[in-house]
Amino acid sequence: MTTITIEDQLQDLPSHFPVEVLMQSQPGKANRWSDDQWQAVGVMAREHTEEDEQQVQLVHVEGDTRSFLYSGFAVRLYIDECESYYYNLISPEPRCYVIAQRDDAGTPVPFLVSMSSDEANAHLECEDEVYTVDVPPELYRWTEAFVLMHYTAEKRRKRKRDNWKEDDKPEVLA
Numbered sequence: 417m418t419t420i421t422i423e424d425q426l427q428d429l430p431s432h433f434p435v436e437v438l439m440q441s442q443p444g445k446a447n448r449w450s451d452d453q454w455q456a457v458g459v460m461a462r463e464h465t466e467e468d469e470q471q472v473q474l475v476h477v478e479g480d481t482r483s484f485l486y487s488g489f490a491v492r493l494y495i496d497e498c499e500s501y502y503y504n505l506i507s508p509e510p511r512c513y514v515i516a517q518r519d520d521a522g523t524p525v526p527f528l529v530s531m532s533s534d535e536a537n538a539h540l541e542c543e544d545e546v547y548t549v550d551v552p553p554e555l556y557r558w559t560e561a562f563v564l565m566h567y568t569a570e571k572r573r574k575r576k577r578d579n580w581k582e583d584d585k586p587e588v589l590a
Contacts, residue, residue: 429565432490433558434462437514437526438475441482454524456514456547457483461554472525489529491555498567500532501559510556511548515539531559 437459444453470488477483491512493501504510513536516524524545530536536546551559 429558429561432492433555435489435491435529435552435555436460436462437486437489437529439484439486439514439524439526441484441523443480452522456516456526456549458549459512459514459529459552459555461552462487470527486526489526491529491531491559493531493559493562495566497532497534498563499569500534501563502567502569504531504533505556505560505563510551512551512555514547514549516545516547518545531555 438457439454440457441452441454443451470486473485473487475483475485511533513530513533514526515528515530515536516526519525524547528539531551536548540546
């Protein structure tokens with residue numbers, strides 16, 4: 417009988433995690449930029465296939481509310497973002513970030529899905545729109561395995577103050 421260790425399982429992690437984004441549009445306050453209010457409703461895992469072209473499909477209409485499924489996304493994790501993933505995963509409500517830009521018609525079009533709050537904040541500073549949604553269980557487990565494989569939390573330590581009184585002794589003139 418062959419024993420499979422956690423290290424063996426972690427080494428078999430895929431390089432990306434395919435997902436789809438569900439966006440919803442509802443009539444909102446009319447303003448000069450957009451007549452509709454948009455929100456990301458969720459991110460769903462899909463089969464591990466090669467990345468395909470991003471597509472949008474109207475999947476549900478109920479009254480004035482329309483739901484669109486955006487497919488062709490893949491979440492990628494990077495070792496230098498592990499600390500952000502770690503803090504996201506241990507937070508009371510782990511979040512997945514959908515980053516979008518408005519097209520000429522004022523419709524937000526997702527272009528990136530991330531597990532990093534640092535990356536999401538960087539896009540907010542660039543005036544992209546960032547929506548937060550619950551993390552699907554499969555994506556949570558995949559991100560958790562990645563963090564376990566690549567991240568070690570550093571113990572916080574106090575800085576030791578320099579004794580500035582000894583460093584700045586006045587010179588004695590003879």
